[in-house]
Amino acid sequence: xxxxxIMGAANLSGYAEVAMVLFLAAFVVIVLAIFAPGxxxxxxxxxxxxxxxxxxxTPR
Numbered sequence: 001x002x003x004x005x006i007m008g009a010a011n012l013s014g015y016a017e018v019a020m021v022l023f024l025a026a027f028v029v030i031v032l033a034i035f036a037p038g039x040x041x042x043x044x045x046x047x048x049x050x051x052x053x054x055x056x057x058t059p060r
Contacts, residue, residue, distance in 0.1 A: 007013050033039070
């Protein structure tokens, strides 16, 4: 028995569509947050963190 059969028999197929829309919306928000232009300084600072102990650097 497949999951889609169980969902259909329990009349829960509408929840799968709602969940897909919610996960797609969450994906879009996360991608926009990651690639936002204002985040470049944060990512640059994080990329230099392993080197900061011996050679501290200031952000450009």
